[in-house]
Amino acid sequence: MAASDQIPEPEFDYEALPSNYGLGRNMLAGAFAGIAEHSVMYPVDLLKTRMQILHPSTGGLYTGLTNAVSTIYRIEGWRTLWKGVSSVIVGAGPAHAVYFGTYEIVKDLAGGNVDDGHHPLAAALSGASATIASDALMNPFDVIKQRMQVHGSVHKTLMQCAKTVYRTEGLQAFYLSYPTTLCMTVPFTATQFVAYESISKFMNPKQDYDPFTHCMAGGLAGAFAAGITTPLDVVKTLLQTRGLAESEEIRSARGLWNAASIIKKRFGWGGFLRGMRPRIISTMPSTAICWTSYEMAKAYFKEQSLD
Known part of the structure; x- marks a missing residue:
């Protein structure tokens, strides 16, 4: 029998996981994708944070991206x-490992891997989860990152920033924005995953790597x-x-609605x-890097598991 005849068909199915693929490899692929995404696009993310600050100091006033x-x-x-x-290098690896590990598990449970059809509901549910x-x-880690990004920040290292925030504002400072973050990232991720699955199936119906x-x-x-979650x-x-x-x-903003009212008023x-x-x-190149890195690592691990 030729060597090519021994390769099972699932090797080319990037929607379903081989039985011996393993959650650990999936999470490792996700960690690789997260670190690659955040590291490469970090300078642009810093510019975004600087431009969103409501009342920056004089040196932090900008008229546009080029300025x-x-x-x-x-x-x-x-x-x-x-x-x-x-901060993002330390946090992105574990966070994206959990991200893509959860994505694949929920997608499989929701029936997203049943056949070669389009499953937008499964994609949205897995993305939100x-x-x-x-x-x-x-x-x-995101709080620490933004505290270090703003103009005039006195924070020099991840640990020094974390200790200062905890000492002056308490543990709640790290999670005050979590509900707002979810209000943004849940629709963002659900929309992104549905769009990614839809565009992928349109451009690559056979789902080859x-x-x-x-x-x-x-x-x-x-x-x-x-764009829609800005x-x-x-x-x-x-x-x-x-x-x-x-x-x-x-400084005394209490949550999503209070913060939104401040922005609207000013x-x-x-x-x-x-x-x-x-x-x-x-976001455009970072998600491109993230998905490309993830699928590349996923393809590599799948090939290894089928050897």
Whole structure:
């Protein structure tokens, strides 16, 4: 019998997991994807955070994306664009391992792997479940990251920032934005997963491993989801950086609705679109990188499990 005749058909099915694939390998693929995504696009994420701050100090005032880059380079230097990256590297690996592990488990339980058909409900449910689980782990790291990203931040390291926030604001500071984060990330992830599954099946009906398809589908899905959830991201940023604000009203923001009312009162409806361009610009390639890295690692582990 030829060697090619011994390769089982499931090797080419990227929607269903082989019986001996294992959750650990799936989570390892997710961790690899998360670290790759956040590390590569971190400077643009920093620009987004800077542009969403409601009342920045003088050196943190920007008129646009290009102005933000030139101002940071002139005043603070290029290294500032990577300030706080240690937080996402430490948090993104475990969080994305949980993210993609939950995604695959729930998708399988919801019937998303039953056949080659389109299962948008299963994709949405698995995406929502994945983000609820992973955000519980990632939210504190996200708070630390944004505290280190803002202009004039005195925080130099992950641990120093975490200790300072805990000592001055308590444990709640790390999870104050969690409900708002879920209000944003659940529809974001559900929309992204449905879009990714739909675009992937349209571009690649046979579901073969195809890096170009994974890259394009991931990028388009991420850009669409990022655009419609930007208002909630602005609210989340206010809550996560409130401890650094000079305004007492912002420092005492209590939750989603209170933060939203502050933004509306001070900037009108346009305030909810602050940072939309860098958010889309960063999310589109980051989701493309994430899905491409995930599918690449997934393909590698599947090939190993079938040997």
